[in-house]
Amino acid sequence: MPAVNIALQPRPDTDASVDHAIQAIVAGAGAGETCNTDLAAGPWDFDTRPGYGPGSSMGDVIPTGSPRQGELPQEYREASEEDLDRRIRAAKATLGERVVVLGHFYQREEVVLHADYVGDSFQLANAALEHPDADAIVFCGVHFMAETADLLSRPEQAVILPNLAAGCSMADMADIDQVEECWEQLAEIYGDMDQADGDGLVPVIPVTYMNSSAAIKGFVGRHGGIVCTSSNARTVLEWAFERGRRVLFFPDQHLGRNTAKAMGVPLEQMPMWNPRKAYGGASVDQLADARVILWHGFCSVHRRFSVDQIDQARAEHPGVRVIVHPECPMEVVDAADEAGSTDYIRKAIEAADEPTTFAIGTEVNLVQRLAAQHPQHEIFCLDPVVCPCSTMYRIHPGYLAWVLEGLVAGEVLNRITVPQDVADPARLALERMLAAKPPGAPVVAGSPS
Structure with a gap:
């Protein structure tokens, strides 16, 4: 189950940025609705507050003692999108193969475009295994994903989470x-x-x-x-x-x-x-x-999808193909045409030979990116309200630039480490998963045996 090497992926011609869409909605310059206008602000505005931040998880109660992110230096908070893009590219060019940047499917487009690999949490953990000589793995995802990368990477490798406040309410x-x-x-x-x-x-x-x-x-x-x-x-x-x-x-x-x-x-x-x-x-x-x-x-994120949304999609788009993630409630999965992982959804759209209308029930960053990458299809999110995963959205290009420039300066910021007494049995559980393959499944290169 390899991650997608973004070096092989063409950049879409249309704007895949959910952030741009939210900024336009909040400014009154774009159509549509967002679940929280605070999404237009920088995530550093919420770093000192307990909670998951604005977005789909904002109603969930965060456990006491959850990691908090310290203040992001002012130069990164005030930098323009173009300046951050330039600084990230320059830092990556300087670091070369000493660093690998991993981006989850649900990350904002401004972060994904700098990722060396894009995938789900397990695909990205395996992508980390393909770079045993890298000094650092920068995981643009959420906390449990960075922990998994630390479990599967070499002890000397530093796994970095750009924003420590990027947790997961489900986890x-x-x-x-x-x-x-x-x-x-x-x-x-x-x-x-x-x-x-x-x-x-x-x-x-x-x-x-x-x-x-x-x-x-x-x-x-x-x-x-x-x-x-x-x-x-x-x-x-x-x-x-x-x-x-x-x-x-x-x-x-x-x-x-x-x-x-x-x-x-x-x-x-x-x-x-x-x-x-x-x-x-x-x-x-x-x-x-x-x-x-x-x-x-x-x-x-996936609890936001409903049977009513599917009914509306079918009424407005006869012949629509509805695919939802299996984290959706049972009645939504039953009402859809198909249910599958993020990678399943991506591959289903890539495999469609004829122009098709897809209604997708998963996180909006992935849906909007797929729509930009496949303009021959009509692809839209089942939920008409633009509401990204609040914790994934905590990873901003400002944080990515900060940790990468820290590595250039010889400083490892936001390192994620799993204690040895936890790591050993956790690896055992992961290795059992890697060994439990359906008949005919290929062996994942680089996986622990």
Whole structure:
């Protein structure tokens, strides 16, 4: 599952910038609506405040003690888009192969155009493995992604997150204390969690989505579990069912529900675990009959999509092809024509031979970029309100210029490191995922064995 090497990608002729669209809307010079006019401000205006910042996650409560970004120097806050572009290019040219810049699909266009590789979190972690000689990996994404890159990169390599405030509200919905408490309560019901039954199956196999902290990945590794992505969730659940009677799936309930439902698991065998309630709010009978226990977490970006939006798209665009991400609620996935990962969506559009109208249910930066790259198609976001992922949007070219020029000056800023006692079991969970491949799947070059 390689990342996209942007050196091979032509620049689009049309403006793919969500920031430009938001600036125009706020200034009254553009049509449309944005979910928060504060998105037009620099993200440094919010660095000192607790919260995820303006955007799709603004209603989520950020955990106490979440990383905060210190003040960005004034020269970067006040620099023009053109000046930042020039400074980033100059710093990259000076650093050469000493640095590799990774950009997530959901990053703003002004950042992605400087990335050496563009992809989802797992693709980018693998892209980092392809550069073992680089001194630094600058990860333009969110905190858990930088942690994963640190887990898979060499110890000497510095993994840098340009803005420490770029977290993930979904990942924060399952913290390590809550998950350990859940495990203890499940043990009260199921008994010894390490004891296999007569069929060789343990009571529960923990499965965590890639969108989780290193601490959660470490927990999974210690308890015989595995990590999944939106691309391989079915293969991972099959792996888990070969080893356990049931699965504890976190933090995203929707990916777990949509995947298990497609595998034939009845909804009544998928109780929800709310960590704020005793036994997750489920009855002992529900938990005894469970096949998949779903954590009460979700992605604020993908929760914005609705069946009404799909109905409107079909009414206004007869023959429209609707593709949504599996982090969307079940009723949205059921109403769509297809559901798949960000990479699935990208490849589906690239593979369309005839001009097609696509309505896409995923983060707007990716949708707008795809629309610019494929002008032969009509591509639009299902949600008419321009509302990017608030935490991805915290990565701004000003921060990228700052950390790159820091490297030129010999200073490593915003380094992300995972403690060894967490890193070892977290790598084990990742390696199990890498080894769990569907039949005929190619081996990913450079992946740990």
